[in-house]
Amino acid sequence: MSFPHLTALTFDCYGTLIDWETGVIAAIRPLLLRQGITLPDDEIITVFQDIDGALCESPYKSYRDVLTGVVEGFGRRFGFHVGAADREVLVSSVASWRPFPDTVAALQVLGSRYRLAIISNIDDDLFAITAKQLRVKFDVVVAAEQVRCYKPHPVIFEEALRRLAVEPRCIAHIAEDVTEIPPARRLGCTTIWVRRHGRSARLLTEAPDLEVPDLNSLLFAMGANG
Secondary structure: OOOOOOOEEEEOOEOOOEOHHHHHHHHHHHHHHHOOOOOOHHHHHHHHHHHHHHHOOOOOOOHHHHHHHHHHHHHHHHOOOOOHHHHOHHHHHHHHOOEOOOHHHHHHHHHOOOEEEEEEOOOHHHHHHHHHHHOOOOOEEEEHHHHOOOOOOHHHHHHHHHHHOOOHHHEEEEEOOHHHHHHHHHOOOEEEEEOOOOHHHHHOOOOOOEEEOOHHHHHHHOOOOO
16 A cells, blocks of 8 residues: 555554553463463453453443453452452553564654554553553553543544544554444544454454554555665
């Protein structure tokens, strides 16, 4: 594809730039093992996503509360009591969620050519922890806490576009989660799916404008690897 019209890129953070799955697995597995429960990685992530998705529905609650609710949800799902010390295990783990190996270098290259924005299902204070690891300045950061709703609700995308103050046709939204393709496309943005693990493919309803396996491939596709 050719992207001469693009001047800004909006990014999903967790899953696209940050490897939250490895962080969640590392936090949840010891809790399960103490209960004698052994689950493969894929099942831990699927259960997490099922519980997380339901908790992100209206009425709005902070993502900190969503994460504690996910831990409690694992307890209900597998029949064990979650003690006070374990309720915060996912919240505490956010600081250990690391960028993918290609993230920082790719952001630095893209940041020299485009305005960069984050649209994320997160609280401001939790993203502040992550932002230090990304080592690039974002022109706009829209966290769910600011608009009191979660993706794929269109309001969070609309707020990002309002703050960028450029025509939607000049923006590409880049995400691992395919449920973000429809709302970004409805607003007139180019959509790019970074298919890291492919787990979200089961939710695919609309094809993106571009699919890449990682950010290095995105740089190549956008002619930014030279």
